Amino acid sequence: MSRCDFKIVLLGSEHVGKTSLVLRFVNCRFNSGTPYQNTIGAAFCAKRMQSNGKDFNVGIWDTAGSERYEAMTRMYYRGAHAAIICYEASSQASWTRLRHWLQELRTVEEDCKVYLCCTKKDLLDSGAAQREVDEEIVATYSQGLRGHFLTSSKTGENVDELFQKIVDDCVADMRVMKGVEEARVQLQKEDAAYRAKHKDYCFC
Amino acid sequence: MASTSKNIPSTANPENVTDDIEPGACTDSILNPTDSFEEFASEMSSSLEERNTLAAKSSTISEIQSEIGESSKETLRETKSSDNLQSKDDSISGSASSSNLTEQNGEDTECERDEYLRSPELVNKEKHVFILSSAGKPIYSRYGNEDKLAGLCGVIQALVSVVEEQNQDILRSISTKDCKAIFLVKGPLILVAVSKSNESETQLVLQLTYAFNQIVSVLTLTQLNRIFEQRRNYDLRRLLSGAERLIDHLLIFMEKDPAFLLGAVRCLPLPEKARENITNAITSTCSKIRDLVFAILIAGNQLITLVRMKKYTLHPSDIHLLFNLVRSSESFKTAESWTPICLPKFDATGFLHGHVSYISEDCQACLLLLTVQRDAFFPLSQAKHTIAEKLRRSNCLVAINDALNRNKELPTTNPLKHIGIPEIRHFMYKCKSTAQLFTSDPISLDRLQDYRLRHKEGGDITEKKIEKLSDIDYVRNYRKFCSQIHCSSTPAKLIFRSNSENTVLAWVTNGFELYVTFDALMEKDHAIRAVDRLLHWIKKEEERIFIMHAPTF
Numbered sequence: 010m011s012r013c014d015f016k017i018v019l020l021g022s023e024h025v026g027k028t029s030l031v032l033r034f035v036n037c038r039f040n041s042g043t044p045y046q047n048t049i050g051a052a053f054c055a056k057r058m059q060s061n062g063k064d065f066n067v068g069i070w071d072t073a074g075s076e077r078y079e080a081m082t083r084m085y086y087r088g089a090h091a092a093i094i095c096y097e098a099s100s101q102a103s104w105t106r107l108r109h110w111l112q113e114l115r116t117v118e119e120d121c122k123v124y125l126c127c128t129k130k131d132l133l134d135s136g137a138a139q140r141e142v143d144e145e146i147v148a149t150y151s152q153g154l155r156g157h158f159l160t161s162s163k164t165g166e167n168v169d170e171l172f173q174k175i176v177d178d179c180v181a182d183m184r185v186m187k188g189v190e191e192a193r194v195q196l197q198k199e200d201a202a203y204r205a206k207h208k209d210y211c212f213c
Numbered sequence: 214m215a216s217t218s219k220n221i222p223s224t225a226n227p228e229n230v231t232d233d234i235e236p237g238a239c240t241d242s243i244l245n246p247t248d249s250f251e252e253f254a255s256e257m258s259s260s261l262e263e264r265n266t267l268a269a270k271s272s273t274i275s276e277i278q279s280e281i282g283e284s285s286k287e288t289l290r291e292t293k294s295s296d297n298l299q300s301k302d303d304s305i306s307g308s309a310s311s312s313n314l315t316e317q318n319g320e321d322t323e324c325e326r327d328e329y330l331r332s333p334e335l336v337n338k339e340k341h342v343f344i345l346s347s348a349g350k351p352i353y354s355r356y357g358n359e360d361k362l363a364g365l366c367g368v369i370q371a372l373v374s375v376v377e378e379q380n381q382d383i384l385r386s387i388s389t390k391d392c393k394a395i396f397l398v399k400g401p402l403i404l405v406a407v408s409k410s411n412e413s414e415t416q417l418v419l420q421l422t423y424a425f426n427q428i429v430s431v432l433t434l435t436q437l438n439r440i441f442e443q444r445r446n447y448d449l450r451r452l453l454s455g456a457e458r459l460i461d462h463l464l465i466f467m468e469k470d471p472a473f474l475l476g477a478v479r480c481l482p483l484p485e486k487a488r489e490n491i492t493n494a495i496t497s498t499c500s501k502i503r504d505l506v507f508a509i510l511i512a513g514n515q516l517i518t519l520v521r522m523k524k525y526t527l528h529p530s531d532i533h534l535l536f537n538l539v540r541s542s543e544s545f546k547t548a549e550s551w552t553p554i555c556l557p558k559f560d561a562t563g564f565l566h567g568h569v570s571y572i573s574e575d576c577q578a579c580l581l582l583l584t585v586q587r588d589a590f591f592p593l594s595q596a597k598h599t600i601a602e603k604l605r606r607s608n609c610l611v612a613i614n615d616a617l618n619r620n621k622e623l624p625t626t627n628p629l630k631h632i633g634i635p636e637i638r639h640f641m642y643k644c645k646s647t648a649q650l651f652t653s654d655p656i657s658l659d660r661l662q663d664y665r666l667r668h669k670e671g672g673d674i675t676e677k678k679i680e681k682l683s684d685i686d687y688v689r690n691y692r693k694f695c696s697q698i699h700c701s702s703t704p705a706k707l708i709f710r711s712n713s714e715n716t717v718l719a720w721v722t723n724g725f726e727l728y729v730t731f732d733a734l735m736e737k738d739h740a741i742r743a744v745d746r747l748l749h750w751i752k753k754e755e756e757r758i759f760i761m762h763a764p765t766f
């Protein structure tokens with residue numbers, strides 16, 4: 010029943026800024042005033058995007074990152090076309106955790122395109138946070154992956170670029186696009202069947 | 214027991230004035246009307262062994278799954294996840310987990326610890342709540358930093374275990390002149406309330422039980438027990454992360470909202486037709502979704518409608534946990550959420566999966582669709598959009614907003630004015646057969662918010678002259694009447710107390726519980742006549758005030 014062409018999942022420890030990243034991308038907002046609230050379970054958002062002159066519906070799963078829900082997390086990255094794994098440069102622990110997600114993805118969803126995202130760039134730029142994670146190690150790690158982005162949800166820097174790159178990569182991938190086409194055809198069939206069955210009931 | 218000489222438990226019944234009406238009564242109820250006070254009774258009569266092995270009863274969730282032809286793969290996967298937990302502990306132990314913090318604090322000197330107990334963060338609070346593991350590890354403290362309370366938790370743990378081991382008895386409470394400490398041992402956890410409030414022991418035990426249920430709600434009882442079976446010393450905070458906030462909010466909520474005091478649920482008053490349309494929108498959309506157990510629409514801690522799978526009802530305390538979850542989570546407002554939720558009364562052993570989302574940007578009603586099927590997000594998401602569209606087209610969103618914004622035209626917005634009995638200052642009414650509640654001054658959300666903010670700043674006891682009493686103050690005042698009415702040894706049926714400040718009448722029948730505050734020095738006859746008119750008004754408005762149907766899918 011999913012009406013989304015691409016499925017993207019956000020992974021990473023609690024508090025690294027996953028929810029803020031989605032909020033910035035989907036609603037162009039950043040909540041700096043409100044105190045931190047952890048995500049309950051997982052949250053789903055959809056957004057329309059363009060690539061190569063065509064429209065696509067992108068579904069984004071924002072996960073909680075807490076140990077409590079870990080057993081459930083697989084469900085969110087099953088079938089994901091892309092994963093954004095977030096970490097904070099000022100937190101070695103969040104980087105350590107990132108490697109765990111990477112391994113999980115490799116075993117469960119090997120075709121998933123993986124992007125690393127270093128969050129809260131504005132804090133690094135202003136000197137409010139100190140880099141703890143070694144840049145060279147990050148560079149080595151991201152070699153085998155689809156990309157590494159340094160973003161700020163506060164200023165919006167690199168946020169659209171990250172998601173645009175993901176969608177462009179998906180669109181350029183023949184195999185993914187074949188699946189998308191098939192899903193669309195299938196959905197049209199279902200819709201037609203549904204409408205035929207409910208002729209007497211008008212939805213508008 | 215809080216009995217004062219001014220209270221006159223009366224034998225004279227006002228029934229000679231009031232003919233037998235039970236506003237809101239209904240044979241079929243969406244809520245399970247068992248009294249929370251019964252729970253207290255069973256808690257108090259439980260033996261040591263019973264209490265320490267919180268045996269989980271049979272699983273309602275697996276029952277539903279087998280009925281709709283789902284295999285029990287759910288349970289299998291759960292077992293697996295707990296194994297992960299074990300191995301994860303080892304792999305993470307080197308990273309910056311909170312357990313390191315405790316170790317550091319373990320080096321604190323005795324003197325530093327005592328110092329902390331006297332710090333402004335902790336002294337002069339009306340009510341503390343501490344939760345620790347039976348090994349004495351701190352899990353939660355309402356105020357201050359529980360890490361620094363390792364010493365105190367050690368003492369609590371020692372007290373509890375000395376009474377258990379040496380006397381084969383249960384430590385229930387310790388009282389000093391102005392303060393009481395209430396202890397509750399539940400499975401692997403010890404919960405303690407230290408209170409200077411006028412709440413009775415029963416009421417405090419209930420609050421601790423709620424706090425425990427809140428923890429079960431995020432973990433399930435099965436997982437909670439298993440964790441501590443595997444590792445007695447486990448630092449539960451790692452799994453609770455974020456749930457502390459839920460407990461914080463729950464404690465405030467319980468102090469303010471009489472729904473907890475009475476074990477009842479407040480409904481959003483709506484025109485009968487509007488509620489019917491809302492219910493129909495849900496049933497017509499969801500009737501084909503086989504795994505759906507409950508569809509619940511709520512707004513501002515009030516129930517709008519609840520549609521359920523045949524045979525299953527919800528307990529008010531489970532609904533309170535859902536209210537609390539929605540009320541304390543901003544994140545539901547920005548996206549559709551999909552989260553495991555355990556409802557302890559419904560089934561403490563497993564998770565339901567909830568699709569949680571607000572109906573629309575312009576209507577702050579939140580829809581919860583609870584299923585036994587963990588992959589059901591998309592069909593439920595689809596259902597939600599269809600329901601929202603139907604509600605908009607049938608103008609139900611306007612009706613909900615009117616009620617939420619307390620539109621002056623509605624009789625339920627300011628009932629006292631509408632009833633026209635000037636001597637009544639405040640009342641609260643519970644219909645027993647449906648476990649639903651109505652009060653004269655529904656706690657406005659803003660005020661609750663204010664209270665919350667003030668409370669965040671300290672929760673200190675202040676001696677402030679109150680100019681105009683708010684519903685919160687009236688409810689505080691009802692607490693002792695409520696405990697007399699629910700006293701298990703000598704329950705009162707009718708209490709009438711009149712003094713120079715106000716007059717309170719508390720009355721319980723088979724059908725309802727009613728608490729009314731009148732002007733000072735009211736005559737009893739006069740009060741009873743007023744109550745009679747009040748009951749007739751509630752009866753007249755019952756279709757609007759209460760949910761009088763118990764729809765199923």
Ligand SMILES: Nc1nc2c(ncn2[C@@H]2O[C@H](COP(=O)(O)OP(=O)(O)O)[C@@H](O)[C@H]2O)c(=O)[nH]1
Nearest residue numbers: 023024025026027028029045129130161162163
């Ligand atoms: N300055 C700054 N703060 C951020 C940024 N992203 C997130 N935060 C803050 O970091 C905290 C955690 O963010 P959140 O998105 O909730 O993290 P999550 O747990 O990974 O979803 C919040 O207090 C955010 O306000 C950012 O780009 N810049």
Ligand SMILES: [Mg+2]
Nearest residue numbers: 027028047048
């Ligand atoms: Mg989050």
